[in-house]
Amino acid sequence: MxxxxxxxxxxxxxxxxxxxxxxxxxxxxxxxxxxxxxxxxxxxxxxxxxxxxxxDLTVTTTSRGAEQDLRERGQFDIRDRRWRQILPAALRPLIQPAGTGTSHMSAKTTLTPLTGTGGWTYLNLGWLSDADRRVTWVEGRAPAAPSTMRYEGATVPVFEGGLSREALRKMGMRVGETKMIGEHDHAAVKIVGAFEAKDPSDRYWSHNSDVLHVIETLPPGATDTEKHLTALISDAGLGELSGEGRNLTYRWVLPVEPAAATALAAPELRTAVGEFGRAVLLQSTAASGSYSLESGLxxxxxxxxxxxxxxxxxxxxxxxxxxxxxxxxxxxxxxxxxxxxxxxxxxxxxxxxxxxxxxxxxxxxxxxxxxxxxxxxxxxxxxxxxxxxxxxxxxxxxxxxxxxxxxxxxxxxxxxxxxxxxRDDVVAARPGARRITLEALVVVLALAGAYLLRARGLTTSGEQDPFLLVVPVALTVAAALVTLRCYPYPLRLFVRLAARGRAAVAFLGLTGAARTRSGSVLPVLVLLPALAVSVFAAVVADGIAGTQRLASWQQVGAPIRITSETEIPADAVERIRRAPGVERVVLAQTGQVQVGYGGERAEAIAVDVAGWRDILDGAPVVLPPLSDGALVSPELRGRGTFEIGWQSRVKLATRGVVEAVPGFFTKGKFLVVPLDIQLRPAVNTLLVKGDAALADLAAIVPSATVESQERALAAIRDDPLTSAVRWTLTVVTAALSAYALAAVVLSLVIGAAERARTVSFLRTLGLSDRQAQRLTVLEILPMIVVTALAGLGLGLALPAALGPGVDLSAYAGDLPVGDYSLDLFLPTALAAGLTAAAVLGAYAHTVVSRRRGLGAVLRVGDLT
Structure with missing residues (x-):
């Protein structure tokens, strides 16, 4: 051919x-x-x-005595090369070379008490292999070799050390002072200089935040905080630093290069980290001590x-x-x-x-x-x-x-x-009992699968569940089978009603639509999943968008929030009130309070609750009204009237229980109280309503942190995974809509010849053009409408059916996406658009058929 x-x-x-x-x-x-x-x-x-x-990957070991001490830089370098040699193959491309990124080695003491402070202040000694590249000495000089001195009848080492300028200011120390450390094995630290980080924002300092800042901790049951600071020492000082009588830890940091990571290799990387940890442990000996891997990777x-x-x-x-x-x-x-x-x-x-x-x-x-x-x-x-x-x-x-x-x-x-x-003009044969049984079994299994998915959730954590992928397919097939088998029956009822009338167009059109011919199967099998998946995608995208907005409000708690560690001056508050775009400012004070007279503590916010509720008007988060007493967390419920210690002792009656306080507390012990319980509120938080420029507000209070709900929402939406999911859902919805429209057009074209022949026959009997259009629409429209409704219903049901198995909280600010509100605008628009396309196609078909002569359609003998 x-x-x-x-x-x-x-x-x-x-x-x-x-x-x-x-x-x-x-x-x-x-x-x-x-x-x-x-x-x-x-x-x-x-x-x-x-x-x-x-x-990063950090290898650590603790020196228990002189035989395990590392006295010089070369000993650290040898071990650093060893750690890199035993890296698993999957990890090697991810680790940056030595001397780059955050790569470094360190030796630090921990819990070294400042003599005479009763264990509430600790002055530790620290050596960083690259301190000369990381800090700038702004006062005094860099530390040199240690010396000795007499103390309480014994000769003790004197380490020359440097503290950060922040630590000197907070602790009230000065360059030139000598501090004694230890309670039994004493030593002296001579502060010879003050330094600042060359780049305080460098990720490197997350490994050594104790060097830059004073670390304050609150021991369990205590009311006062412990203060920990670390003094930098020189290479020569490292030679005198020993684990004999001190808590001395050595660290080797192997930095991770984010640009070298791929999602496909992530499971292998997680396994490789575990392998590396075991390999590090195997390097332990009695002489070197026990090595371990510390990492949150x-x-x-x-x-x-x-x-x-x-x-x-x-x-x-x-x-x-x-x-x-x-x-x-x-x-x-x-x-x-x-x-x-x-x-x-x-x-x-x-x-x-x-x-x-x-x-x-x-x-x-x-x-x-x-x-x-x-x-x-x-x-x-x-x-x-x-x-x-x-x-x-x-x-x-x-x-x-x-x-x-x-x-x-x-x-x-x-x-x-x-x-x-x-012959294509006869009704299809009735399906046999075996086929009906098989189709019924598919429907039952699909419904059972959906029920089991909701009842048990996922079988594995962090991996795809095959059951989750099978259930949607089974539900779609079941819906298609039910649609194919059931849609002719209500049409036959309409046919009987039409047969009682005198008009033949309705009877003929509905009769043609009620025929369950094989030609009707493919359009249904295409239209139904197209609408179902596109509606599912639209509903999920809308659910994610709504939850993202809720998460942004819960993160910030107001259109704009200004927080400071110290009290915000009254004149600054007035300047913020007068700033362009500011509509209202609500004052608040946050802090930690003593509950009762023991060591129990809780986070608290004193605020004008009525004013806060006003600026939350229209937001997806709410706060109960409060005029006196306190709103407490679930951990503090059931106490009736209790007493707290803040600026003064105050008795409060429990007025309600709140699961979370937007912008402030989500778990633990917390309470909300009226601002007027304070004798003189030390305002450190401002809740602002308006659209003021954040940079202008930050300039008014330089020490404060300024956050906005819009910025938080943008940060959630800009996450790559979130953007990928939303973008893909949008593209797929558009593509499926186009394919569904193509399926409607093709279904019209496939049956065009037969409909043209039928219309031509009827035109010889006096059928008008308007009647021909109505006949064509009545024949095409029922199948499209029924399939569109079935696809719409399935698409709306899929999110609820799959909800327990699809955790989308990672794309919505860590809030569960479970409230798939029935916003029917887009789904209904999709179904209505397909129906409209079918009607327009039917009218276009009759226009084209009208232009044909009867001789182009009917053959000799067709009318005999």
Whole structure:
């Protein structure tokens, strides 16, 4: 057979098939790459924004005596090279070279008491291998070699040390002083200089925050805080530092390079961290002491993989649905091409053509239309940055194989006998008992699967649950089967009602719609999942957006919040009130209070609750009214009237229990009290209503931190994983809507010849053009409407059915996304748009048919 001639004759249909194949291959190959790129960016951001002490690998050991002491830098270097040699292969690309990033070595004492302070102040000694690159001496000089002195009849070492300027100011010390440390094994620290960090914002300092700052801790049951500060010593001082009588810890920091991490390698990285920890432990000997690995990288990767699993689950659902719908539309087009070639192939079969030749010709014509388009789509997917996943290569191949295979199988089945007698105008045979039983079993299993998913949740943590991917497919198939089996029955009722009337158009149109022919199956199987997945994507995206807004309000607690560690001056408050864009300012004081007379503590906020409620008007967070007494956390409930110590002793009656206080407290012991319980409120927090410039407010109170709800919302939305999920849901919704529209148009075109013939028959009996339009609409519209309603219902039900198995909190400020409010605007618009497209298509079809002469449709003898 002349395939070239057939291609020219059916050029329009082949062009449509090529366009659909091209779009499907671009989407199926490009979207996973874009999603994987977002996953990689999310992991790199997580590693880059986490404190270095959490993300880096730190090998530690504690010296228990002189035999385990490290006295010189060379001993540290030897061990640093050893740690890098035993790194697992998966970790080596992720670790930065020695001397770069946050890489360094240190020796520090801990819990070294300042003599005479009763154990409430600790002055530790610290050596950093790269201190000369990290600090600038702003007063005095850098430490030199230690000396000795006599103290209480004994000779003790005198370490020269330097403190940060902040520590000197907070502790009331000065350069030139000598402090004694220890309670039994004494030593002296001569403060010879003060320093500042060259770059205080460098992640390096998260490993050594005790060197820059005074660390204050509150021991359990205590009312006063302990103060810990660390003095830098020189290399010579390291030679005199011993674990004999002191808590001395050595550390080697192996920094992680975020840019080298990939999401695909994250599971392997988490395993490699565990392997490295075991390898480090095996290096322990009696002479060297016990080595261990300290790092939060395992937990960080675990949290990322849990968030990634939810993202991949959602992506798998929507991308799998997109691929299924795209294949369905392509199969519809292949069927249209087969119908157009039916007469030619039947004639070739009748003239002696073998079944292999006939089926091969149809398959070759389909391959000509799909293979080049698939290659072009595969090539275009390389414009999307991202790793080459297996689906990138396999997706276009699957599209071509399905299209060619369906065409060959359908042609072989249709033309298995030369010139078979086929009639398309009769009602399909009733399904047998076996088929009905099988379909009922599918429906029951789908419902049971949805119930079990809600009842048990996921079976694994941080990994995709195959059960979660099977249930949506089963529910979609079940909904399609129910729709196909049930939609003719209510139509037959309308047919009976129409038969009682005198108008024939309604009867004929509804009768045609009620016929359960095989031609109605494919459009339903395409439209239903297309609408279901697109509605599901729209509902999930809306649920994420709403929860993100709620999370931003819970994080900030007001349109703008200004917080300071110290009291905000009254004149600054007045300047903020007069600042452009400020509508209202509510004063508040936060702090820690004593509950009762023991050591129990609670976080508290004293605030004008009525004013706060006013600026929260319209926000998704609420606060109960309070005029006196206190609102308490669940941990403080049931106490009735209790007493707190803040500026003074105050008795408070419990007026309510709140699970959280927006912007301040989410767990633990806390309470909200009126601001007027304070004799003189020391305002350190301002809640601002308005749209003032944050930079202007920060300039008024330089020591304060200024946050806004809009900025918090933007930070949540700008997360790479969150952006990837929302962007993919939007693209898939648009693509599925386009495919659903294409399915409607194709279903109209597939039945166009038969409808044109029917209308032409009726026109010979006096059918008018308006009646022909009504007839066509009545025949097409019921199937579209019923399928649209079924898809709409399934799409709205899927989030509720899958809710326990899909944790989207990582994309909504760590709040669970469970409130899928029924905002029916977009889902209804999708269903209404498809229905409108069907009506317009029906009218367009009647316009085209009206232009045809009866002789172009009816053959001689058709009217006899």
């Amino acid at each position: 002349r395939i070239g001639l057939l291609a020219r004759v059916h050029l329009g249909t082949m062009a449509v098939l090529s366009v659909l194949t091209l779009s499907a291959c671009v989407l199926v190959a490009g979207l996973p790459k874009a999603a994987q790129t977002s996953y990689d960016e999310a992991l790199r951001r997580a590693l880059g924004t986490a404190p270095a002490v959490t993300a 395992t937990e960080l990767l675990g949290d990322f993989l849990a968030a990634l699993s939810a993202a991949q689950t959602v992506m798998s659902l929507v991308l799998g649905g997109l691929l299924a719908v795209a294949l369905g539309v392509i199969v519809l087009t292949v069927r249209l091409l087969g119908d157009r070639m039916d007469r030619t192939l039947s004639l070739a079969r009748a003239r002696g053509g073998s079944l292999r030749q006939v089926a091969g010709t149809a398959a070759a014509l389909t391959a000509i239309a799909t293979a080049p388009a698939a290659v072009a789509g595969y090539a275009l997917s390389y414009l999307v940055p991202g790793p080459l996943l297996p689906v990138v290569h396999a997706g276009p191949l699957v599209v071509v194989v399905v299209a060619v295979g369906v065409c060959a199988a359908r042609t072989a089945l249709t033309h298995r006998r030369p010139l078979p007698e086929r």
